[in-house]
Amino acid sequence: MSELSEKILKYLLHIDEVNTLDLAAAFKEDHQKIVGALKSIQANGELVTAEQISENKLEVSGEGKSIIQNGSYEANIFNNIPDDGIAQADLMKIPNAKIGFSKAMSAGWVLVDKSGNTPLVKKKVSEITDAVQLNLKLIDSGAGGDISNKEKQEYKKRKLIQEVVIKSFLLKKGPEFSLELKKLETDLTTDMLLAGSWKDLKFKEYNFDALGVPPECGYLHPLLKVRSEFRQIFLEMGFSEMPTNNYIENSFWNFDALFQPQQHPARDAHDTFFISNPKISNKFPQEYLKRVQTVHSIGGYGSDGYGYDWRIEEAQKNLLRTHTTAVSARMLYQIAQQESFTPTKLFSIDKVFRNETLDATHLAEFHQVEGVIADYNLTLGDLIGVFTEFFKKLGITELEFKPAYNPYTEPSMEIFCFHPGLEKWIEIGNSGIFRPEMLLPMGLPEDVCVLAWGLSLERPTMIKYGFNNIRDLVGPKVDIDMVQKSPICRLDKSAKK
Ligand code: PHE
Secondary structure, eight states, X not given: OOHHHHHHHHHHHTSSEEEHHHHHHHHTOOHHHHHHHHHHHHTXXXXXXXXXXXXXXXXXXXXXXXXXXXXXXXXXXXXXXXXXXEEHHHHTTSTTHHHHHHHHHHTTOEEEEOSSSSOEEEESSSOOOOHHHXXXXXXXXXXXXXXXXXXXXXXXXXXXXXXXXXXXXXXXEOTTOOSSOOOOBOOOOHHHHHHTGGGTOOBOOOOTTOOOOOOOOOOOOHHHHHHHHHHHHHHHXXXXXXXXXXXXXEHHHHTGGGTOOTTOGGGSTTTSOBOSTTOBOOOOOHHHHHHHHHHHHTOBTTBOOOOSOOOHHHHHBEEEOSOTHHHHHHHHHHHHHSSSOOOEEEEEEEEEEOOOOOBTTBOSEEEEEEEEEEEETOOHXXXXXXXXXXXXXXXXXXXXXXXXXXXXXXXXXXXXXXETTTTEEEEEEEEEEEOHHHHHHHTOOTTEEEEEEEEESHHHHHHHHTOSOGGGTSSTTOOHHHHHHOOOOXXXXXXXX
């Protein structure tokens, strides 16, 4: 047991009761330390009884303390005035002159003589008492009882004092009072059991209120929490994950393979981040590349193409992928190289990059959630059916579709859902059926249809976690505390049709 605990018990031996604040004063110890020592006494049984007492007390603020040292601002004003007065402008140079001057004026200590060229401040009385300083001294020493409420109110308003609640304990001898403490056992050992000594020993009580030690570990960012929910949904629906570990892509897979013409504005540096080193890619499946060139420039597979001069140099340019559909294109090409086609369902959730103007809802990098289904004879009805199922698992049941345009899908649909919280229809994704101009050059059978859709991960995360500004979610301004405290994400997978 600590020395301080013993000292407290000894002190109690000859008196009936004592307040811990008085003990702190008597022992010249910090009150917190006395309370700590009391807790360890209490852990040893009912040696003392402790009744908690809350008391309101006035405390002198930092500013108040400096007035105790240096005098009030009004007294300083008065004391800085020579007997024949001082130019007001000069007087106002001393610290806190403005407030001091106005207080000195209303106390009737000083006057302004405007008869000359410049206003002069003169003493109006020959001497003053700095009541503010004296009263603050009294309050600070705990002897402010006689100070009027009006004055106290004023000091509070001037933030020279503040009311604080002081918690202390009134101590009395308890039923098990003793000067000595048996050390309480914390563990029941084999030896104690064998020797039977446990019968006479005192055991420390469990403290069920003790806080656990916070685990030293990393925390998942909300985006990652929502990502794992999306992943779960795809897995439940029988999708496999595509490898997306290449942020750097070339224009061929990002655009050309997707039948996006080389003049398309998205292929502009205003929209896409091109890579300067290495600037170009050289490895392409040559025969496929030729077929892509043909379908762009002169058409084929029942299409007229775009009728322009397709250039390899444009396709070679490296960039930060602007969509994960580049990955889907690579995967579909691979599938087309298999001996026989097997229907496949694929998904990916990863980063993409666009040269966007940054604002509250747009960043230059974000995550895309992408789904791809390749099978024989699929229709738009299948696409809508899959969406109904997919979004139902996200807790979204009201969907609307709007015709849209993508170079690589026909038909294309924007997906809207009704947001009950925001009470409006919001766009959540883009989708379509991949064009034959994209699929047939890859070598996929003619009757294979590929449905695909994409959405951002940030948007549902912002809605789910209630963020209005994307910078609160991603980037240097993110509050790490938010990351630690954000709850796990549960998308309502049980929503009824
Ligand atoms: N790639 C599209 C986008 O970036 C999304 C999409 C994927 C559209 C698949 C249709 C099909 O917005």
